[in-house]
Amino acid sequence: MRASQFHIGTLKEAPSDAEIVSHQLMTRAGMIRKLAGGIYNYMPIGLRVIRKVEAIIREEMNRAGALELLMPVVQPAELWMESGRWEQYGPELLRMKDRHGRDFVLQPTSEEVITDIARNEIHSWRQLPKNFYHIQTKFRDERRPRFGVMRGREFTMKDAYSFDRDEAGAQKSYDAMYDAYMRIFTRMGLTFRAVAADTGSIGGTRSHEFQVIADTGEDLIVYNPATQYAANIELAEAPCLVAQRAAPGRALEKTPTPGATKCEAVAQMLGLPLASHVKSLALAVEPEEPGKPVQIWLLLVRADHELNEIKAGKIPGLDRGYRFATDAEIVEHFGCVPGFIGPVGTAKPVKVVADRTVANLHDFVTGANQADHHYVGVNWGRDLPEPDLVADLRNVVDGDPSPDGSGPLAIQRGIEVGHVFFLGTKYSEALKATYLDETGKPALLQMGCYGIGVTRLLGAAIEQHHDGRGIIWPRALAPFEVVVCPVGWGKSEAVREAATKLYEGLKEAGVDAILDDRDERPGVMFADWELIGVPVRVTIGDRGLKEGQIELQGRRDEAAAKIPVGEALAATLARLAQAN
């Protein structure tokens, strides 16, 4: 490609709504242009990266035996009613009516349609296993789209769906996808981690996320640096940090803590370590039958820990859905304003759930259910009954012992770019997707589903690979692998010849190269290509040519290396081979 024939739309300034670096850099590099909130045009340089991402995904999906098909963007509501998601899915599901008033949705994902295909196409166990995928436009009507392609409304996703005879087969399909994902993200040159994850609204029994490691990631990943253990903090098991509950060492005492509604303030006021304080969180569950009272729960975590709302949502009784209690509900049940509540002596009975660590504490501090007062020296059994339930309620923290028993856990941030789900029969049951087994009897298809956020990957790769000058693409994703920058294109025949020869040589060698024949000043060229993030740059100018030299610089290199003109092609290829 010659730059004069291409469209380079680099910008000096990022748009004011670009909060994160990938959004800023993708816009400044001319990769994307906003059309509406969360809806982007992918400009030629951005689309080149998308096509490389798609090609890698496609190759590895095919290698794993998956079959590509294409399901429509516009899907009839009937199938979504059949699965129940027409009701369950919130306003993120964009619904619309056609000219005849029939209901349709813009697909956010395709479980319904693929299960419909499977129930029509798969008749016999002989046809199994099968894995179908497509790379298609998705739409999720996010309430507040932001972060560029990271949380857009219209985006491209690869979604695959496996069908098997039984759980063992489905596990094999799951494992094959897991392995394919490992190859895909490795080939892309990304630092990533596969982590056990919560299944969320897709459902199913187990899942793994593939997280690109980046300080700016929205997800927290818990991992054991010494082993394979890794999980999303939503799921990562937090152990009990106190092996055995000690006997009470001090008497229960009500202490004034004027204005101290936060544990940190109480700890400071009382001169006690934060880890001896217990945080009390009041939750409310709406009644199952109208007219019955709201149920109030009290969840207890150590003051230096944080409640994990996903874990809380899995507790029997809270799994129907919960919310935080209102101030009025707190006053009614605890006889006290928020900030000073606790499990000792509530005004009305509440369900008490203690985190594993809290359950083994002794002599701890809690709110006293009286404004501006806390209890010190609280002990289970003596000052209050044993908790109704002990459960893992908190987020793992750095240094917690690993659930696999070997060493401490670490935490890092990640960006979810892939997710594999073991679905089981959730959708095949709802849509009655069966096959005839070896005995001729109908059996439900066992399913898995497997997503990769194609356009989101661009943002994730940039969050991981950039510096103050711009993007630093891994070679496999770069819009161009090499840029040839002739200095004085318009003036010097020698420069034009040398640059064109190298460019043609690179093309013949199968390198995705661009020749910057715009006749721009070196500063403009360099700034553009560093912003765009091309891995290797070759500069050819009259001064160097007189000395028989060209300049070669990797995007991460501090300075350019001088190379004899005669070795230009070989040296560029060698430098490129070193680029990730």
Added chain:
Amino acid sequence: MRASQFHIGTLKEAPSDAEIVSHQLMTRAGMIRKLAGGIYNYMPIGLRVIRKVEAIIREEMNRAGALELLMPVVQPAELWMESGRWEQYGPELLRMKDRHGRDFVLQPTSEEVITDIARNEIHSWRQLPKNFYHIQTKFRDERRPRFGVMRGREFTMKDAYSFDRDEAGAQKSYDAMYDAYMRIFTRMGLTFRAVAADTGSIGGTRSHEFQVIADTGEDLIVYNPATQYAANIELAEAPCLVAQRAAPGRALEKTPTPGATKCEAVAQMLGLPLASHVKSLALAVEPEEPGKPVQIWLLLVRADHELNEIKAGKIPGLDRGYRFATDAEIVEHFGCVPGFIGPVGTAKPVKVVADRTVANLHDFVTGANQADHHYVGVNWGRDLPEPDLVADLRNVVDGDPSPDGSGPLAIQRGIEVGHVFFLGTKYSEALKATYLDETGKPALLQMGCYGIGVTRLLGAAIEQHHDGRGIIWPRALAPFEVVVCPVGWGKSEAVREAATKLYEGLKEAGVDAILDDRDERPGVMFADWELIGVPVRVTIGDRGLKEGQIELQGRRDEAAAKIPVGEALAATLARLAQAN
């Protein structure tokens, strides 16, 4: 690909709503599955053909210097309001609201968005010319979707948009796209014709359609077999068939023609040739200001000709939009029931437009504006005033002299698969898309737009290439180029070895081959692959192998040729090279 790993969904019966052969065969071959009216799943074998179509288009678009980008499926209404098409476009434009109540459309085409991109990205004449294209999902909410992928609602289209400094530049861009389209459809192995066409709702000043020739086509193409002249019948110029008007030869006479409302019946009743009759068509134009009367026009074409409604719509006065007059309007203006009206002695004045040929007739027959009566021996000037306007009003008929002056025209049917438009400044003016010219002054961008119906091409290719057994793919579009059919796969080690060796050899030679390892009977295999339309089939069985032979058969061949086993690969490659 091995068939056992693939999904082959051939069906014995076509769905009852499949009216045309491509719809029937695409469904029976397992290429498509209907999800909703006009919305299809593209199954793996169908998607393989789509990908080949897309690859050819992409290569030739890139070769022509066009730049690929990707514009969203969901587009904000504001841009459509700016161009005026939010109002002009009918219910085929699917409109919807997002969760915040903002208006969006599902794109049927992207003139608005690309013009918005151009006005933001193109600042200077130095950036011109530019041609941007994308291959993207489109949606048109057809009132009555039918004919499978030929008139679907969701479909894939390649649409390109060129931007130039002036008309001459825009013409060059147009010509480059015309040439690229010629290469694209030639490479696809299709018999097609580029024809001058009407610009319709897209607008602009001139256009060409690319029509795949097929008896089942919806379009009529007029062409001169001796020259390059070709046009859609909507546009093709119809000459005057009577060089000079002869002097009246007989007196005007009112003749009873009881019950004969059609010219054919009148001609038979009177024993006069149909070509001496004139058909009278009453049109109505709504008043420009409410309250004013409806305007009635009388259009006259020779009885053996047909009115061309598009040509009528271009006549000054009718170009505001017209409809056929109601019975009441006819009675009011002609003083006579429909079927017997004519230009002589109307009850109220009407605008009379005569087709070129009608204007030179003498002694002709028309309705007498009296029930059950016609005039014979009608002559211009003598019996009625000269027409208000003489114009080309009719469809060309087979044998009409060609407008280029050399020989008679012929007519054939075609399926529109591509369309190039010279847009001029229609959209750049509406959206104020300007660039700074060499003098530093803003000037409007000159535009062209260029579409290819990607998914529609599958249907068109099949309408042109099929027989009683199924599809006959041109090699360039075939889902697989060669199928290797082992007879007795499960039983014979020799068959498995020979078939696998040939299959591997084909793959190494870069052939897109499939090995049918399903262990099906020959009849089942042959029926499947003839239905699917693979260009070359190789059959390998124990009986043949004993004689050292395999069987090779092109999809159009009457019988298989026996080939020595040792020459299997070379012979297959040679046979494939002959396949279109």
